[in-house]
Amino acid sequence: MLPEVTATRYVTPLREGGSLPGIVEADDLGTYVMKFTGAGQGRKSLVAEVVCGRLAQRLGLRVPELVGIHLDPVVGLGEPDEEVQALLRASGGLNLGMDYLPGSLGFDPAGFGADPVLAGRVVWFDALIGNVDRSWRNPNMLVWHGDLWLIDHGASMIWHHNWPTAHSASAKPYDASDHALAPFSPDLAAAEQELAPKVTGDLLAEVVADVPDVWLADEPGFDGPDAVRRAYVEVLQERAASVGGRIVLGERRESRSRPPEWLRVWVEGKAAR
Incomplete structure:
Protein backbone atom coordinates (compact mmCIF):
# COMPACT_ATOMS: atom_id res chain seq x y z
CA MET A 1 0.00 0.00 0.00
CA LEU A 2 1.00 3.61 -0.44
CA PRO A 3 2.68 5.24 2.55
CA GLU A 4 0.30 7.79 4.03
CA VAL A 5 1.02 11.24 5.46
CA THR A 6 -1.09 14.21 6.53
CA ALA A 7 -0.91 17.63 4.91
CA THR A 8 0.12 20.34 7.36
CA ARG A 9 0.55 23.35 5.05
CA TYR A 10 -0.71 24.29 1.62
CA VAL A 11 2.17 26.17 -0.02
CA THR A 12 1.12 27.21 -3.52
CA PRO A 13 -0.88 26.03 -6.55
CA LEU A 14 0.88 24.85 -9.71
CA ARG A 15 -1.14 26.57 -12.38
CA GLU A 16 0.58 24.95 -15.33
CA GLY A 17 -1.21 21.70 -14.44
CA GLY A 18 -4.67 21.27 -15.90
CA SER A 19 -5.98 19.75 -12.66
CA LEU A 20 -4.50 22.54 -10.51
CA PRO A 21 -2.14 20.45 -8.36
CA GLY A 22 -0.49 22.18 -5.43
CA ILE A 23 2.69 22.04 -3.39
CA VAL A 24 2.08 20.98 0.20
CA GLU A 25 4.11 20.17 3.29
CA ALA A 26 3.26 17.11 5.36
CA ASP A 27 3.73 15.76 8.86
CA ASP A 28 6.68 13.61 7.78
CA LEU A 29 8.54 16.90 7.00
CA GLY A 30 8.35 16.10 3.30
CA THR A 31 7.25 18.41 0.50
CA TYR A 32 4.94 17.01 -2.17
CA VAL A 33 3.15 17.89 -5.37
CA MET A 34 -0.41 17.04 -4.41
CA LYS A 35 -3.16 15.94 -6.81
CA PHE A 36 -6.73 16.15 -5.61
CA THR A 37 -9.72 13.82 -5.72
CA GLY A 38 -11.92 16.88 -6.21
CA ALA A 39 -10.20 17.97 -9.43
CA GLY A 40 -12.07 17.73 -12.72
CA GLN A 41 -10.43 14.45 -13.73
CA GLY A 42 -11.54 12.83 -10.48
CA ARG A 43 -10.18 9.83 -8.64
CA LYS A 44 -9.42 7.86 -11.83
CA SER A 45 -6.62 10.31 -12.54
CA LEU A 46 -5.10 9.38 -9.18
CA VAL A 47 -5.56 5.67 -9.90
CA ALA A 48 -3.70 6.12 -13.18
CA GLU A 49 -0.90 7.98 -11.39
CA VAL A 50 -0.45 5.12 -8.93
CA VAL A 51 -0.71 2.24 -11.40
CA CYS A 52 1.53 3.86 -14.02
CA GLY A 53 3.97 5.35 -11.54
CA ARG A 54 4.47 2.13 -9.64
CA LEU A 55 4.75 0.13 -12.86
CA ALA A 56 7.37 2.51 -14.23
CA GLN A 57 9.41 2.16 -11.04
CA ARG A 58 9.22 -1.62 -11.21
CA LEU A 59 10.47 -1.46 -14.80
CA GLY A 60 13.50 0.60 -13.76
CA LEU A 61 12.28 4.04 -14.83
CA ARG A 62 12.54 7.04 -12.51
CA VAL A 63 9.29 8.39 -11.07
CA PRO A 64 9.03 10.53 -7.91
CA GLU A 65 7.94 8.55 -4.88
CA LEU A 66 4.19 8.44 -4.31
CA VAL A 67 2.28 8.82 -1.05
CA GLY A 68 -1.32 9.10 0.03
CA ILE A 69 -1.97 12.47 1.62
CA HIS A 70 -4.79 13.02 4.08
CA LEU A 71 -6.22 16.50 3.64
CA ASP A 72 -8.27 18.55 6.05
CA PRO A 73 -9.58 21.43 3.90
CA VAL A 74 -8.90 23.91 6.71
CA VAL A 75 -5.19 23.55 5.85
CA GLY A 76 -5.69 25.91 2.89
CA LEU A 77 -7.88 28.53 4.52
CA GLY A 78 -5.18 31.16 3.99
CA GLU A 79 -5.18 30.64 0.21
CA PRO A 80 -6.94 33.66 -1.34
CA ASP A 81 -7.87 32.06 -4.67
CA GLU A 82 -11.52 30.98 -4.69
CA GLU A 83 -10.87 28.25 -7.26
CA VAL A 84 -8.23 26.71 -5.01
CA GLN A 85 -10.53 27.01 -1.99
CA ALA A 86 -13.28 25.17 -3.87
CA LEU A 87 -10.84 22.44 -4.88
CA LEU A 88 -9.66 21.95 -1.30
CA ARG A 89 -13.22 21.80 0.03
CA ALA A 90 -14.04 19.11 -2.54
CA SER A 91 -10.97 17.03 -1.69
CA GLY A 92 -11.18 16.28 2.00
CA GLY A 93 -9.80 12.83 2.81
CA LEU A 94 -7.18 10.82 0.96
CA ASN A 95 -5.41 12.42 -2.00
CA LEU A 96 -2.18 11.70 -3.85
CA GLY A 97 1.26 13.22 -3.39
CA MET A 98 4.42 12.97 -5.47
CA ASP A 99 7.79 13.76 -3.96
CA TYR A 100 8.76 17.33 -4.87
CA LEU A 101 12.12 17.43 -6.70
CA PRO A 102 13.66 20.79 -5.77
CA GLY A 103 15.71 22.40 -8.50
CA SER A 104 14.50 20.07 -11.22
CA LEU A 105 14.09 21.38 -14.76
CA GLY A 106 11.45 20.58 -17.31
CA PHE A 107 12.79 18.38 -20.09
CA ASP A 108 13.57 20.38 -23.22
CA PRO A 109 14.85 18.42 -26.26
CA ALA A 110 16.90 21.46 -27.29
CA GLY A 111 18.86 21.41 -24.06
CA PHE A 112 18.76 17.79 -22.92
CA GLY A 113 18.97 14.43 -24.61
CA ALA A 114 18.38 10.73 -24.07
CA ASP A 115 20.30 7.75 -25.40
CA PRO A 116 18.39 5.40 -27.72
CA VAL A 117 18.06 2.70 -25.06
CA LEU A 118 16.45 4.99 -22.47
CA GLY A 130 -1.52 4.49 -23.58
CA ASN A 131 0.08 7.75 -22.51
CA VAL A 132 -0.86 10.49 -24.98
CA ASP A 133 0.55 13.21 -22.77
CA ARG A 134 4.32 13.04 -23.36
CA SER A 135 4.66 14.98 -26.61
CA TRP A 136 7.12 17.77 -27.45
CA ARG A 137 4.34 20.20 -26.54
CA ASN A 138 4.05 18.81 -23.02
CA PRO A 139 6.90 16.39 -22.27
CA ASN A 140 5.91 15.64 -18.65
CA MET A 141 9.50 14.80 -17.83
CA LEU A 142 11.94 16.45 -15.45
CA VAL A 143 15.73 16.48 -15.36
CA TRP A 144 17.02 16.23 -11.79
CA HIS A 145 20.69 15.71 -10.90
CA GLY A 146 21.29 14.82 -14.55
CA ASP A 147 18.70 12.03 -14.64
CA LEU A 148 15.39 11.84 -16.49
CA TRP A 149 12.27 11.55 -14.32
CA LEU A 150 8.76 10.77 -15.56
CA ILE A 151 5.77 12.65 -14.14
CA ASP A 152 2.05 13.20 -14.71
CA HIS A 153 0.44 9.94 -15.80
CA GLY A 154 -3.10 10.91 -14.85
CA ALA A 155 -4.33 11.00 -18.45
CA SER A 156 -3.01 7.50 -19.24
CA MET A 157 -5.08 4.31 -19.55
CA ILE A 158 -7.99 6.24 -21.02
CA TRP A 159 -9.77 2.91 -21.50
CA HIS A 160 -10.48 2.69 -17.75
CA HIS A 161 -13.07 5.43 -18.20
CA ASN A 162 -15.22 2.94 -20.16
CA TRP A 163 -14.57 -0.58 -18.88
CA PRO A 164 -16.93 -2.42 -21.27
CA THR A 165 -14.72 -1.36 -24.19
CA ALA A 166 -11.39 -1.56 -22.34
CA HIS A 167 -9.96 -4.60 -24.13
CA SER A 168 -10.79 -3.37 -27.62
CA ALA A 169 -9.64 0.19 -26.86
CA SER A 170 -6.35 -0.97 -25.39
CA ALA A 171 -5.63 -3.00 -28.54
CA LYS A 172 -5.35 0.10 -30.69
CA PRO A 173 -1.95 1.18 -32.12
CA TYR A 174 0.12 3.75 -30.27
CA ASP A 175 1.25 6.69 -32.39
CA ALA A 176 4.60 7.87 -30.98
CA SER A 177 5.37 10.22 -33.86
CA ASP A 178 5.01 13.29 -31.64
CA HIS A 179 6.56 11.72 -28.55
CA ALA A 180 9.08 14.00 -26.84
CA LEU A 181 11.78 11.31 -27.17
CA ALA A 182 11.02 10.31 -30.76
CA PRO A 183 13.91 12.44 -32.12
CA PHE A 184 16.42 10.40 -30.11
CA SER A 185 16.17 7.19 -32.18
CA PRO A 186 14.39 5.10 -29.50
CA ASP A 187 15.52 1.47 -29.58
CA LEU A 188 12.09 -0.14 -29.36
CA ALA A 189 13.33 -3.65 -30.11
CA ALA A 190 15.69 -3.58 -27.14
CA ALA A 191 12.96 -2.15 -24.93
CA GLU A 192 10.49 -4.83 -25.98
CA GLN A 193 13.01 -7.57 -25.30
CA GLU A 194 13.91 -6.17 -21.89
CA LEU A 195 10.59 -4.96 -20.53
CA ALA A 196 7.82 -7.14 -21.95
CA PRO A 197 8.87 -10.29 -20.02
CA LYS A 198 8.82 -8.30 -16.78
CA VAL A 199 5.16 -7.31 -17.09
CA THR A 200 3.76 -10.45 -15.52
CA GLY A 201 0.46 -10.97 -13.78
CA ASP A 202 2.23 -11.14 -10.42
CA LEU A 203 4.05 -7.86 -11.01
CA LEU A 204 0.87 -6.10 -12.09
CA ALA A 205 -1.03 -7.49 -9.11
CA GLU A 206 1.59 -6.01 -6.79
CA VAL A 207 1.36 -2.66 -8.60
CA VAL A 208 -2.43 -2.35 -8.48
CA ALA A 209 -2.48 -3.44 -4.84
CA ASP A 210 -1.06 0.00 -4.02
CA VAL A 211 -4.23 1.74 -5.20
CA PRO A 212 -6.35 2.63 -2.15
CA ASP A 213 -9.72 0.90 -1.95
CA VAL A 214 -11.51 4.23 -1.58
CA TRP A 215 -10.48 5.23 -5.11
CA LEU A 216 -11.81 1.97 -6.58
CA ALA A 217 -15.04 1.68 -4.64
CA ASP A 218 -18.45 1.76 -6.34
CA GLU A 219 -17.04 1.25 -9.84
CA PRO A 220 -20.01 0.37 -12.09
CA GLY A 221 -19.95 -3.24 -13.28
CA PHE A 222 -17.66 -4.53 -10.52
CA ASP A 223 -18.43 -6.14 -7.18
CA GLY A 224 -15.62 -4.42 -5.30
CA PRO A 225 -12.10 -2.95 -5.45
CA ASP A 226 -10.37 -6.30 -5.95
CA ALA A 227 -12.44 -6.99 -9.05
CA VAL A 228 -11.39 -3.63 -10.47
CA ARG A 229 -7.75 -4.44 -9.72
CA ARG A 230 -8.05 -7.72 -11.62
CA ALA A 231 -9.41 -5.82 -14.62
CA TYR A 232 -6.37 -3.55 -14.69
CA VAL A 233 -4.09 -6.59 -14.52
CA GLU A 234 -5.87 -8.34 -17.38
CA VAL A 235 -5.81 -5.37 -19.74
CA LEU A 236 -2.21 -4.37 -19.06
CA GLN A 237 -0.88 -7.92 -19.26
CA GLU A 238 -2.71 -8.48 -22.53
CA ARG A 239 -1.34 -5.24 -23.96
CA ALA A 240 2.24 -5.93 -22.82
CA ALA A 241 2.32 -9.12 -24.85
CA SER A 242 1.87 -7.36 -28.18
CA VAL A 243 2.21 -3.60 -27.82
CA GLY A 244 5.71 -3.54 -29.30
CA GLY A 245 4.29 -4.40 -32.70
CA ARG A 246 1.72 -1.63 -32.54
CA ILE A 247 4.00 1.35 -31.90
CA VAL A 248 4.02 3.79 -34.81
CA LEU A 249 7.07 6.04 -35.13
CA GLY A 250 6.19 8.01 -38.23
CA GLU A 251 7.29 11.41 -39.41
CA ARG A 252 5.96 14.27 -37.35
CA ARG A 253 3.18 16.25 -38.92
CA GLU A 254 4.47 19.76 -39.55
CA SER A 255 1.19 21.42 -38.67
CA ARG A 256 1.20 19.81 -35.23
CA SER A 257 4.90 19.71 -34.44
CA ARG A 258 6.20 23.17 -35.28
CA PRO A 259 8.17 24.34 -32.20
CA PRO A 260 7.19 27.55 -30.43
CA GLU A 261 8.90 30.70 -31.66
CA TRP A 262 10.90 31.25 -28.47
CA LEU A 263 12.37 27.74 -28.78
CA ARG A 264 13.32 28.21 -32.44
CA VAL A 265 15.09 31.50 -31.67
CA TRP A 266 16.88 29.96 -28.71
CA VAL A 267 18.14 26.99 -30.73
CA GLU A 268 19.32 29.18 -33.62
CA GLY A 269 21.13 31.47 -31.19
CA LYS A 270 22.80 28.50 -29.54
CA ALA A 271 23.93 27.16 -32.93
CA ALA A 272 25.34 30.58 -33.92
CA ARG A 273 27.58 30.56 -30.87
Whole structure:
Protein backbone atom coordinates (compact mmCIF):
# COMPACT_ATOMS: atom_id res chain seq x y z
CA MET A 1 0.00 0.00 0.00
CA LEU A 2 1.00 3.61 -0.44
CA PRO A 3 2.68 5.24 2.55
CA GLU A 4 0.30 7.79 4.03
CA VAL A 5 1.02 11.24 5.46
CA THR A 6 -1.09 14.21 6.53
CA ALA A 7 -0.91 17.63 4.91
CA THR A 8 0.12 20.34 7.36
CA ARG A 9 0.55 23.35 5.05
CA TYR A 10 -0.71 24.29 1.62
CA VAL A 11 2.17 26.17 -0.02
CA THR A 12 1.12 27.21 -3.52
CA PRO A 13 -0.88 26.03 -6.55
CA LEU A 14 0.88 24.85 -9.71
CA ARG A 15 -1.14 26.57 -12.38
CA GLU A 16 0.58 24.95 -15.33
CA GLY A 17 -1.21 21.70 -14.44
CA GLY A 18 -4.67 21.27 -15.90
CA SER A 19 -5.98 19.75 -12.66
CA LEU A 20 -4.50 22.54 -10.51
CA PRO A 21 -2.14 20.45 -8.36
CA GLY A 22 -0.49 22.18 -5.43
CA ILE A 23 2.69 22.04 -3.39
CA VAL A 24 2.08 20.98 0.20
CA GLU A 25 4.11 20.17 3.29
CA ALA A 26 3.26 17.11 5.36
CA ASP A 27 3.73 15.76 8.86
CA ASP A 28 6.68 13.61 7.78
CA LEU A 29 8.54 16.90 7.00
CA GLY A 30 8.35 16.10 3.30
CA THR A 31 7.25 18.41 0.50
CA TYR A 32 4.94 17.01 -2.17
CA VAL A 33 3.15 17.89 -5.37
CA MET A 34 -0.41 17.04 -4.41
CA LYS A 35 -3.16 15.94 -6.81
CA PHE A 36 -6.73 16.15 -5.61
CA THR A 37 -9.72 13.82 -5.72
CA GLY A 38 -11.92 16.88 -6.21
CA ALA A 39 -10.20 17.97 -9.43
CA GLY A 40 -12.07 17.73 -12.72
CA GLN A 41 -10.43 14.45 -13.73
CA GLY A 42 -11.54 12.83 -10.48
CA ARG A 43 -10.18 9.83 -8.64
CA LYS A 44 -9.42 7.86 -11.83
CA SER A 45 -6.62 10.31 -12.54
CA LEU A 46 -5.10 9.38 -9.18
CA VAL A 47 -5.56 5.67 -9.90
CA ALA A 48 -3.70 6.12 -13.18
CA GLU A 49 -0.90 7.98 -11.39
CA VAL A 50 -0.45 5.12 -8.93
CA VAL A 51 -0.71 2.24 -11.40
CA CYS A 52 1.53 3.86 -14.02
CA GLY A 53 3.97 5.35 -11.54
CA ARG A 54 4.47 2.13 -9.64
CA LEU A 55 4.75 0.13 -12.86
CA ALA A 56 7.37 2.51 -14.23
CA GLN A 57 9.41 2.16 -11.04
CA ARG A 58 9.22 -1.62 -11.21
CA LEU A 59 10.47 -1.46 -14.80
CA GLY A 60 13.50 0.60 -13.76
CA LEU A 61 12.28 4.04 -14.83
CA ARG A 62 12.54 7.04 -12.51
CA VAL A 63 9.29 8.39 -11.07
CA PRO A 64 9.03 10.53 -7.91
CA GLU A 65 7.94 8.55 -4.88
CA LEU A 66 4.19 8.44 -4.31
CA VAL A 67 2.28 8.82 -1.05
CA GLY A 68 -1.32 9.10 0.03
CA ILE A 69 -1.97 12.47 1.62
CA HIS A 70 -4.79 13.02 4.08
CA LEU A 71 -6.22 16.50 3.64
CA ASP A 72 -8.27 18.55 6.05
CA PRO A 73 -9.58 21.43 3.90
CA VAL A 74 -8.90 23.91 6.71
CA VAL A 75 -5.19 23.55 5.85
CA GLY A 76 -5.69 25.91 2.89
CA LEU A 77 -7.88 28.53 4.52
CA GLY A 78 -5.18 31.16 3.99
CA GLU A 79 -5.18 30.64 0.21
CA PRO A 80 -6.94 33.66 -1.34
CA ASP A 81 -7.87 32.06 -4.67
CA GLU A 82 -11.52 30.98 -4.69
CA GLU A 83 -10.87 28.25 -7.26
CA VAL A 84 -8.23 26.71 -5.01
CA GLN A 85 -10.53 27.01 -1.99
CA ALA A 86 -13.28 25.17 -3.87
CA LEU A 87 -10.84 22.44 -4.88
CA LEU A 88 -9.66 21.95 -1.30
CA ARG A 89 -13.22 21.80 0.03
CA ALA A 90 -14.04 19.11 -2.54
CA SER A 91 -10.97 17.03 -1.69
CA GLY A 92 -11.18 16.28 2.00
CA GLY A 93 -9.80 12.83 2.81
CA LEU A 94 -7.18 10.82 0.96
CA ASN A 95 -5.41 12.42 -2.00
CA LEU A 96 -2.18 11.70 -3.85
CA GLY A 97 1.26 13.22 -3.39
CA MET A 98 4.42 12.97 -5.47
CA ASP A 99 7.79 13.76 -3.96
CA TYR A 100 8.76 17.33 -4.87
CA LEU A 101 12.12 17.43 -6.70
CA PRO A 102 13.66 20.79 -5.77
CA GLY A 103 15.71 22.40 -8.50
CA SER A 104 14.50 20.07 -11.22
CA LEU A 105 14.09 21.38 -14.76
CA GLY A 106 11.45 20.58 -17.31
CA PHE A 107 12.79 18.38 -20.09
CA ASP A 108 13.57 20.38 -23.22
CA PRO A 109 14.85 18.42 -26.26
CA ALA A 110 16.90 21.46 -27.29
CA GLY A 111 18.86 21.41 -24.06
CA PHE A 112 18.76 17.79 -22.92
CA GLY A 113 18.97 14.43 -24.61
CA ALA A 114 18.38 10.73 -24.07
CA ASP A 115 20.30 7.75 -25.40
CA PRO A 116 18.39 5.40 -27.72
CA VAL A 117 18.06 2.70 -25.06
CA LEU A 118 16.45 4.99 -22.47
CA ALA A 119 14.32 6.67 -25.13
CA GLY A 120 13.11 3.27 -26.31
CA ARG A 121 12.22 2.17 -22.79
CA VAL A 122 10.19 5.32 -22.12
CA VAL A 123 8.35 5.15 -25.46
CA TRP A 124 7.57 1.44 -24.97
CA PHE A 125 6.30 2.12 -21.45
CA ASP A 126 4.11 4.97 -22.67
CA ALA A 127 2.71 2.71 -25.38
CA LEU A 128 1.88 0.11 -22.75
CA ILE A 129 -0.11 2.56 -20.63
CA GLY A 130 -1.52 4.49 -23.58
CA ASN A 131 0.08 7.75 -22.51
CA VAL A 132 -0.86 10.49 -24.98
CA ASP A 133 0.55 13.21 -22.77
CA ARG A 134 4.32 13.04 -23.36
CA SER A 135 4.66 14.98 -26.61
CA TRP A 136 7.12 17.77 -27.45
CA ARG A 137 4.34 20.20 -26.54
CA ASN A 138 4.05 18.81 -23.02
CA PRO A 139 6.90 16.39 -22.27
CA ASN A 140 5.91 15.64 -18.65
CA MET A 141 9.50 14.80 -17.83
CA LEU A 142 11.94 16.45 -15.45
CA VAL A 143 15.73 16.48 -15.36
CA TRP A 144 17.02 16.23 -11.79
CA HIS A 145 20.69 15.71 -10.90
CA GLY A 146 21.29 14.82 -14.55
CA ASP A 147 18.70 12.03 -14.64
CA LEU A 148 15.39 11.84 -16.49
CA TRP A 149 12.27 11.55 -14.32
CA LEU A 150 8.76 10.77 -15.56
CA ILE A 151 5.77 12.65 -14.14
CA ASP A 152 2.05 13.20 -14.71
CA HIS A 153 0.44 9.94 -15.80
CA GLY A 154 -3.10 10.91 -14.85
CA ALA A 155 -4.33 11.00 -18.45
CA SER A 156 -3.01 7.50 -19.24
CA MET A 157 -5.08 4.31 -19.55
CA ILE A 158 -7.99 6.24 -21.02
CA TRP A 159 -9.77 2.91 -21.50
CA HIS A 160 -10.48 2.69 -17.75
CA HIS A 161 -13.07 5.43 -18.20
CA ASN A 162 -15.22 2.94 -20.16
CA TRP A 163 -14.57 -0.58 -18.88
CA PRO A 164 -16.93 -2.42 -21.27
CA THR A 165 -14.72 -1.36 -24.19
CA ALA A 166 -11.39 -1.56 -22.34
CA HIS A 167 -9.96 -4.60 -24.13
CA SER A 168 -10.79 -3.37 -27.62
CA ALA A 169 -9.64 0.19 -26.86
CA SER A 170 -6.35 -0.97 -25.39
CA ALA A 171 -5.63 -3.00 -28.54
CA LYS A 172 -5.35 0.10 -30.69
CA PRO A 173 -1.95 1.18 -32.12
CA TYR A 174 0.12 3.75 -30.27
CA ASP A 175 1.25 6.69 -32.39
CA ALA A 176 4.60 7.87 -30.98
CA SER A 177 5.37 10.22 -33.86
CA ASP A 178 5.01 13.29 -31.64
CA HIS A 179 6.56 11.72 -28.55
CA ALA A 180 9.08 14.00 -26.84
CA LEU A 181 11.78 11.31 -27.17
CA ALA A 182 11.02 10.31 -30.76
CA PRO A 183 13.91 12.44 -32.12
CA PHE A 184 16.42 10.40 -30.11
CA SER A 185 16.17 7.19 -32.18
CA PRO A 186 14.39 5.10 -29.50
CA ASP A 187 15.52 1.47 -29.58
CA LEU A 188 12.09 -0.14 -29.36
CA ALA A 189 13.33 -3.65 -30.11
CA ALA A 190 15.69 -3.58 -27.14
CA ALA A 191 12.96 -2.15 -24.93
CA GLU A 192 10.49 -4.83 -25.98
CA GLN A 193 13.01 -7.57 -25.30
CA GLU A 194 13.91 -6.17 -21.89
CA LEU A 195 10.59 -4.96 -20.53
CA ALA A 196 7.82 -7.14 -21.95
CA PRO A 197 8.87 -10.29 -20.02
CA LYS A 198 8.82 -8.30 -16.78
CA VAL A 199 5.16 -7.31 -17.09
CA THR A 200 3.76 -10.45 -15.52
CA GLY A 201 0.46 -10.97 -13.78
CA ASP A 202 2.23 -11.14 -10.42
CA LEU A 203 4.05 -7.86 -11.01
CA LEU A 204 0.87 -6.10 -12.09
CA ALA A 205 -1.03 -7.49 -9.11
CA GLU A 206 1.59 -6.01 -6.79
CA VAL A 207 1.36 -2.66 -8.60
CA VAL A 208 -2.43 -2.35 -8.48
CA ALA A 209 -2.48 -3.44 -4.84
CA ASP A 210 -1.06 0.00 -4.02
CA VAL A 211 -4.23 1.74 -5.20
CA PRO A 212 -6.35 2.63 -2.15
CA ASP A 213 -9.72 0.90 -1.95
CA VAL A 214 -11.51 4.23 -1.58
CA TRP A 215 -10.48 5.23 -5.11
CA LEU A 216 -11.81 1.97 -6.58
CA ALA A 217 -15.04 1.68 -4.64
CA ASP A 218 -18.45 1.76 -6.34
CA GLU A 219 -17.04 1.25 -9.84
CA PRO A 220 -20.01 0.37 -12.09
CA GLY A 221 -19.95 -3.24 -13.28
CA PHE A 222 -17.66 -4.53 -10.52
CA ASP A 223 -18.43 -6.14 -7.18
CA GLY A 224 -15.62 -4.42 -5.30
CA PRO A 225 -12.10 -2.95 -5.45
CA ASP A 226 -10.37 -6.30 -5.95
CA ALA A 227 -12.44 -6.99 -9.05
CA VAL A 228 -11.39 -3.63 -10.47
CA ARG A 229 -7.75 -4.44 -9.72
CA ARG A 230 -8.05 -7.72 -11.62
CA ALA A 231 -9.41 -5.82 -14.62
CA TYR A 232 -6.37 -3.55 -14.69
CA VAL A 233 -4.09 -6.59 -14.52
CA GLU A 234 -5.87 -8.34 -17.38
CA VAL A 235 -5.81 -5.37 -19.74
CA LEU A 236 -2.21 -4.37 -19.06
CA GLN A 237 -0.88 -7.92 -19.26
CA GLU A 238 -2.71 -8.48 -22.53
CA ARG A 239 -1.34 -5.24 -23.96
CA ALA A 240 2.24 -5.93 -22.82
CA ALA A 241 2.32 -9.12 -24.85
CA SER A 242 1.87 -7.36 -28.18
CA VAL A 243 2.21 -3.60 -27.82
CA GLY A 244 5.71 -3.54 -29.30
CA GLY A 245 4.29 -4.40 -32.70
CA ARG A 246 1.72 -1.63 -32.54
CA ILE A 247 4.00 1.35 -31.90
CA VAL A 248 4.02 3.79 -34.81
CA LEU A 249 7.07 6.04 -35.13
CA GLY A 250 6.19 8.01 -38.23
CA GLU A 251 7.29 11.41 -39.41
CA ARG A 252 5.96 14.27 -37.35
CA ARG A 253 3.18 16.25 -38.92
CA GLU A 254 4.47 19.76 -39.55
CA SER A 255 1.19 21.42 -38.67
CA ARG A 256 1.20 19.81 -35.23
CA SER A 257 4.90 19.71 -34.44
CA ARG A 258 6.20 23.17 -35.28
CA PRO A 259 8.17 24.34 -32.20
CA PRO A 260 7.19 27.55 -30.43
CA GLU A 261 8.90 30.70 -31.66
CA TRP A 262 10.90 31.25 -28.47
CA LEU A 263 12.37 27.74 -28.78
CA ARG A 264 13.32 28.21 -32.44
CA VAL A 265 15.09 31.50 -31.67
CA TRP A 266 16.88 29.96 -28.71
CA VAL A 267 18.14 26.99 -30.73
CA GLU A 268 19.32 29.18 -33.62
CA GLY A 269 21.13 31.47 -31.19
CA LYS A 270 22.80 28.50 -29.54
CA ALA A 271 23.93 27.16 -32.93
CA ALA A 272 25.34 30.58 -33.92
CA ARG A 273 27.58 30.56 -30.87
